[in-house]
Amino acid sequence: xxxxxxxxxxxxxxxxxxxxxxxxxxxxxxxxxxxxxxxxxxxxxxxxxxxxxxxxxxxxxxxxxxxxxxxxxxxxxxxxxxxxxxxxxxxxxxxxxxxxxxxxxxxxxxxxxxxxxxxxxxxxxxxxxxxxxxxxxxxxxxxxxxx
Amino acid sequence: xxxxxxxxxxxxxxxxxxxxxxxxxxxxxxxxxxxxxxxxxxxxxxxxxxxxxxxxxxxxxxxxxxxxxxxxxxxxxxxxxxxxxxxxxxxxxxxxxxxxxxxxxxxxxxxxxxxxxxxxxxxxxxxxxxx
Numbered sequence: 063x064x065x066x067x068x069x070x071x072x073x074x075x076x077x078x079x080x081x082x083x084x085x086x087x088x089x090x091x092x093x094x095x096x097x098x099x100x101x102x103x104x105x106x107x108x109x110x111x112x113x114x115x116x117x118x119x120x121x122x123x124x125x126x127x128x129x130x131x132x133x134x135x136x137x138x139x140x141x142x143x144x145x146x147x148x149x150x151x152x153x154x155x156x157x158x159x160x161x162x163x164x165x166x167x168x169x170x171x172x173x174x175x176x177x178x179x180x181x182x183x184x185x186x187x188x189x190x191x192x193x194x195x196x197x198x199x200x201x202x203x204x205x206x207x208x209x
Numbered sequence: 210x211x212x213x214x215x216x217x218x219x220x221x222x223x224x225x226x227x228x229x230x231x232x233x234x235x236x237x238x239x240x241x242x243x244x245x246x247x248x249x250x251x252x253x254x255x256x257x258x259x260x261x262x263x264x265x266x267x268x269x270x271x272x273x274x275x276x277x278x279x280x281x282x283x284x285x286x287x288x289x290x291x292x293x294x295x296x297x298x299x300x301x302x303x304x305x306x307x308x309x310x311x312x313x314x315x316x317x318x319x320x321x322x323x324x325x326x327x328x329x330x331x332x333x334x335x336x337x338x339x340x
Contacts, residue, residue: 080235087232087266105266105297109305112268116235160306171269174305 073129077118077144086115086127090142093129097138098200107140107198110175114144114194117171122146122192132197139199141181147191154184216241218248224325225249225287226318228260238274246281256325257282260318262293272307279312289313290321 073093075086090111094104111127118125125146132139151157158173172194176182181197215237219226225248227241249257259275261267267275279289290313302309315321322329 084232084234091265102297102300105295105301106304108266109268109301112266112270113305116268116270174269174307177304177306178301 071131075127075129076124077115077126077146078124079119083112083115083119086129087112089129090140093131094140094198094200097131097140099140099198100200103198103200106178107142107196110178110196111142113171113175114142114196117194118144118146118192121151122148125191132199134199134201137199137201139197141195141197144194145187145191150186150190150192151184152186157184216244218244220248220252220254221322221327221329223252223254224256224258224322224327225252225254226258226260228263230263233264233271235270238271242274242278242281245278246285249282249285249287254287257287257289258292258315258318258321258325259289260292261298262295264298265295267294267298267302269305269307272302272305272309276309276312288325290315290324292316292318292321 073089075089076082077086087108091104091108094107099107115127118127122144123146125144125148128143128145130141130143132141158176160173172184175196179196179198181195183195185193185195187193216227216229216233219228225245227245229241233241245257248254257278259278261275264271275291279291282289292315294314315324319329
């Protein structure tokens with residue numbers, strides 16, 4: 063095990079092209095593993111991050127991902143924030159519906175990602191663009207952390 | 210931009226075998242789709258086995274590419290079978306809402322090949338989801 067203080071606490075990653083998604087998937091995977099996530103938990107979080115990073119690239123015209131290691135009351139967690147400077151997500155409720163797609167996806171991106179994590183938030187910040195936040199904890203308490 | 214997928218498409222005498230290794234970036238997935246359908250058409254293969262045993266994650270984009278490869282194969286008179294999906298990937302895909310009903314699956318390469326009447330010895334371990 064890696065000692066607590068040697069852990070990476072915050073990582074900023076650009077989302078400018080296809081290959082950046084691979085880097086984000088790797089980072090989320092390794093930080094989730096370090097935080098003690100089980101294999102299924104890791105896979106869910108990595109998959110959600112992959113969906114949202116692609117959204118940032120395709121709909122937001124690129125942006126960045128911020129990955130933060132959390133110290134929750136019941137153990138470590140991981141929060142990933144995706145920001146872009148695109149048109150934002152005007153109709154959040156509709157965007158969360160399964161089957162909703164403006165690009166070439168299966169329309170499962172946002173709604174599907176929400177089911178894979180314990181915390182999920184979409185915001186349209188005043189300065190423009192979209193901000194999507196996801197988080198999961200290594201100890202699962204869905205009733206407490208669920209949105 | 211045209212990218213080569215750099216994934217070998219193996220021809221086992223009328224049966225194509227594609228083994229996806231590690232990560233599959235979006236453009237490589239799209240390139241693979243074109244290579245596979247082109248190879249089916251050129252060789253007249255009747256079957257296609259896609260081994261995803263080494264994939265740690267399948268998101269909706271990759272799932273769509275796999276489903277489209279299978280659909281295009283069918284139109285080209287070849288049957289596609291997906292092999293070796295890891296349990297964590299299966300759980301995640303279902304929760305994501307993607308059950309991929311049109312995609313045939315098999316547990317191992319050996320089992321998938323047997324479905325085409327082809328016998329492969331000692332080749333099944335790759336598809337058994339070891340970590």
